[in-house]
Amino acid sequence: MGIAKRDIKSIDAQFNDIRMNTSTYSGMMDTAMSVRAQQQMLAERENSWQHAADHLATLQRLEAKPYFARIDFQERPDQKAETIYIGLASFTDTPDHFLVYDWRAPISSIYYEGELGKVSYQTPAGKQTVNVTLKRQFQIAEGVIVTLYDTQATVTDQMLLAALSNHASTKMKSIVATIQKTQNQIIRNTTADLLFVQGAAGSGKTAAVLQRVAWLLYRYRGNLTAGQVILFSPNQLFNDYIDQVLPELGEHNMVQMTYFQYLNRRVPRLKVADLRERFEQVTDGIDQKANRLLTSLAFFKATTRYAKRLGTDGYLRFKNLRFGNQIFASKDKLRSIYYGFNATYKLGNRLDGTEERLRRMLNSRLGSELHAKWVEERVQNLSKEELDNLLQNRPREFASDEAEYKFLAKQILIKELMPVKRAIDHHRWLNINAQYLHLLRVVPHLVKLDQWNLTAAEWSQYAERQIAAFKQRRISAAGVSIYLYLYDLLTGKWGDRKMRFVFVDEVQDYDPFQLAYLKYCFPRAKFTLLGDLNQAIFTHENSRSLLSQLSTMFDQDKTQVVQLTKSYRSTAPITDFTKQILVDGEKIEAFQRQGPQPKLVEVADQAAGVKAVQTALTAAQAAQEKVAVIGKSLADSEEITRALKQAGVQVTLVRTENQRLVDGVMVVPSYLAKGLEFDAVIVWDANQQKYAGDAERQLLYTICSRAMHTLTLISVGQPSYLLAKIDPKLYEKVIER
Numbered sequence: 123m124g125i126a127k128r129d130i131k132s133i134d135a136q137f138n139d140i141r142m143n144t145s146t147y148s149g150m151m152d153t154a155m156s157v158r159a160q161q162q163m164l165a166e167r168e169n170s171w172q173h174a175a176d177h178l179a180t181l182q183r184l185e186a187k188p189y190f191a192r193i194d195f196q197e198r199p200d201q202k203a204e205t206i207y208i209g210l211a212s213f214t215d216t217p218d219h220f221l222v223y224d225w226r227a228p229i230s231s232i233y234y235e236g237e238l239g240k241v242s243y244q245t246p247a248g249k250q251t252v253n254v255t256l257k258r259q260f261q262i263a264e265g266v267i268v269t270l271y272d273t274q275a276t277v278t279d280q281m282l283l284a285a286l287s288n289h290a291s292t293k294m295k296s297i298v299a300t301i302q303k304t305q306n307q308i309i310r311n312t313t314a315d316l317l318f319v320q321g322a323a324g325s326g327k328t329a330a331v332l333q334r335v336a337w338l339l340y341r342y343r344g345n346l347t348a349g350q351v352i353l354f355s356p357n358q359l360f361n362d363y364i365d366q367v368l369p370e371l372g373e374h375n376m377v378q379m380t381y382f383q384y385l386n387r388r389v390p391r392l393k394v395a396d397l398r399e400r401f402e403q404v405t406d407g408i409d410q411k412a413n414r415l416l417t418s419l420a421f422f423k424a425t426t427r428y429a430k431r432l433g434t435d436g437y438l439r440f441k442n443l444r445f446g447n448q449i450f451a452s453k454d455k456l457r458s459i460y461y462g463f464n465a466t467y468k469l470g471n472r473l474d475g476t477e478e479r480l481r482r483m484l485n486s487r488l489g490s491e492l493h494a495k496w497v498e499e500r501v502q503n504l505s506k507e508e509l510d511n512l513l514q515n516r517p518r519e520f521a522s523d524e525a526e527y528k529f530l531a532k533q534i535l536i537k538e539l540m541p542v543k544r545a546i547d548h549h550r551w552l553n554i555n556a557q558y559l560h561l562l563r564v565v566p567h568l569v570k571l572d573q574w575n576l577t578a579a580e581w582s583q584y585a586e587r588q589i590a591a592f593k594q595r596r597i598s599a600a601g602v603s604i605y606l607y608l609y610d611l612l613t614g615k616w617g618d619r620k621m622r623f624v625f626v627d628e629v630q631d632y633d634p635f636q637l638a639y640l641k642y643c644f645p646r647a648k649f650t651l652l653g654d655l656n657q658a659i660f661t662h663e664n665s666r667s668l669l670s671q672l673s674t675m676f677d678q679d680k681t682q683v684v685q686l687t688k689s690y691r692s693t694a695p696i697t698d699f700t701k702q703i704l705v706d707g708e709k710i711e712a713f714q715r716q717g718p719q720p721k722l723v724e725v726a727d728q729a730a731g732v733k734a735v736q737t738a739l740t741a742a743q744a745a746q747e748k749v750a751v752i753g754k755s756l757a758d759s760e761e762i763t764r765a766l767k768q769a770g771v772q773v774t775l776v777r778t779e780n781q782r783l784v785d786g787v788m789v790v791p792s793y794l795a796k797g798l799e800f801d802a803v804i805v806w807d808a809n810q811q812k813y814a815g816d817a818e819r820q821l822l823y824t825i826c827s828r829a830m831h832t833l834t835l836i837s838v839g840q841p842s843y844l845l846a847k848i849d850p851k852l853y854e855k856v857i858e859r
């Protein structure tokens with residue numbers, strides 16, 4: 123590393139010594155060549171320095187914790203048992219002599235795949251079966267073995283128990299030493315184009331998928347970079363929570379953003395409904411029905427058909443292409459060019475053909491304007507500085523005055539016409555805004571409204587409202603996906619072909635249109651979708667049909683569904699309690715880790731409620747637990763924050779997803795708590811008014827399932843009826859009246 127660093131310094135120094143010779147063409151050429159050579163050398167050295175730095179960091183990690191498992195196994199009964207050690211990365215003393223195997227190496231799979239006895243694993247050469255005679259787990263800290271466990275089939279995984287008993291932190295950790303068998307199947311899957319992981323809250327979906335990214339980067343090293351993997355997460359807060367896992371595993375982070383960040387950056391001039399608006403929006407019956415239509419796969423297909431037909435039906439909307447104050451090509455002119463091509467032309471050909479024509483028009487304009495009066499005036503009035511600028515490093519001798527004039531006039535015109543060229547290149551002559559509004563208006567001709575329980579009058583009422591909002595630059599969450607899909611279809615954007623793996627966490631909060639659009643945006647990628655249909659907090663009833671709709675988008679043979687039913691996050695008493703909030707939560711299995719029963723505190727009024735929160739907070743803090751008070755809406759969260767602050771309790775309200783997770787007590791609205799976990803959760807407040815109906819069931823489940831060790835629900839007045847059905851033996855009820 124030292125050498126690489128020294129090299130970089132000396133190249134930098136040489137760089138400063140390069141003499142700039144720009145007085146002649148050949149001098150310029152030489153200078154450019156030597157700059158280029160130095161740049162290349164520098165890039166190479168930086169690369170090798172980066173490589174060495176990564177390697178050193180890995181070795182330092184290995185020094186503190188060289189391995190976490192030992193496996194003894196026989197390949198054949200008559201053979202002596204072999205011993206291997208497994209760690210975060212491989213370590214060899216001589217080439218091919220492995221003292222420690224990387225956890226991602228094929229052989230390491232036997233550690234995750236089974237107990238003692240016959241275990242099979244995949245190698246590049248096919249399936250291999252071995253007889254495992256010893257499986258030993260180690261906890262090592264700073265190079266010293268703290269504990270070790272030998273696995274016996276009937277005993278619970280002690281190391282997992284130890285890992286899960288730890289306190290929560292503001293950053294998620296890797297689970298490399300304790301990956302479970304079904305999680306391992308997700309991590310090492312190479313065959314599915316669509317891998318759908320349906321898992322209970324806390325079953326390790328996120329944990330497994332981050333390990334999967336690290337595994338893929340290892341498996342396809344040399345061919346896959348972290349920039350070719352993208353993870354869509356539920357909110358920005360969650361991004362912050364998981365951003366240490368891959369670096370801890372010695373890998374660079376993948377591209378990470380929320381679906382709406384991905385869209386928003388493409389429509390900077392529109393205001394898209396944000397997370398809170400989407401969560402708290404009160405919608406009437408028409409809105410709900412229209413939304414169901416607009417977010418469906420059927421509507422995705424209808425949009426595709428609509429765009430396709432625009433190639434011939436004459437309904438494409440254009441914008442005048444301007445050159446300063448004048449019109450360079452009018453809407454009518456554009457229309458006649460676009461629709462002037464042969465009827466067999468597809469959208470893409472029309473687009474290319476039109477652009478080609480516009481570029482030719484631009485070139486002839488360049489010629490025809492050469493002697494325009496305004497150009498002549500500009501040339502005559504050029505200041506010395508402007509002249510230098512235009513001539514740059516060009517030799518100043520011209521064959522004639524006319525040649526000099528032509529050169530200067532052309533330079534001026536190229537500069538002036540640049541905005542027109544850019545407008546052509548960026549398809550600004552297409553009026554996508556008007557087209558989107560047109561699409562909304564013609565929906566009754568595209569789909570059968572009665573199948574969506576809508577009348578023509580209802581639709582037009584809905585569409586007019588959306589159009590009015592759009593004119594004030596506001597667009598709904600459903601609208602922005604449609605808008606961008608339409609944009610892509612019309613401008614011939616075919617998605618990002620470099621992206622190889624797409625991960626979508628909390629997929630139950632996506633609608634079929636969004637997923638179909640993602641698939642369109644990443645046409646070559648393999649998809650891993652993770653979700654819990656029981657935690658659908660945005661899409662509610664739609665989420666149930668998501669899986670069946672998804673299956674139509676991908677090749678059946680290349681679709682795999684993996685179920686994770688065991689919940690690791692919470693203690694057994696908490697999991698047993700929370701799963702009864704659900705209608706069909708029986709399938710969820712608790713991991714046998716003990717802890718106190720959840721507590722439901724019913725109080726008479728607000729003041730008593732705040733006191734009850736304080737009591738729960740004091741208990742949690744005494745146990746040094748990381749605690750969060752979770753409110754249903756932002757207003758609820760603000761209310762309890764204010765009350766606690768007045769009572770002298772220090773708390774941080776997490777108001778938007780752009781904040782950071784902090785130490786100390788946090789108050790979090792439910793929709794921002796997605797995917798996160800805390801030692802102790804206090805639910806504020808779980809009364810009947812706030813969680814009144816079945817629509818809130820999944821939300822209440824999501825909130826309660828954030829708790830790892832203790833869960834307290836405070837109810838001001840009558841508790842939610844969603845809690846009434848829960849077996850009273852599973853929790854402690856306190857009534858303070």
Ligand SMILES: Nc1ncnc2c1ncn2[C@@H]1O[C@H](COP(=O)(O)OP(=O)(O)OP(=O)(O)O)[C@@H](O)[C@H]1O
Binds near residue numbers: 302324329691
């Ligand atoms: N194999 C494992 N070893 C150690 N810890 C694990 C394992 N699997 C899961 N966990 C822990 O369980 C907790 C929950 O995991 P994770 O957040 O990945 O679950 P999830 O399925 O994404 O949950 P949710 O859907 O509720 O957000 C985390 O603290 C994670 O570290």
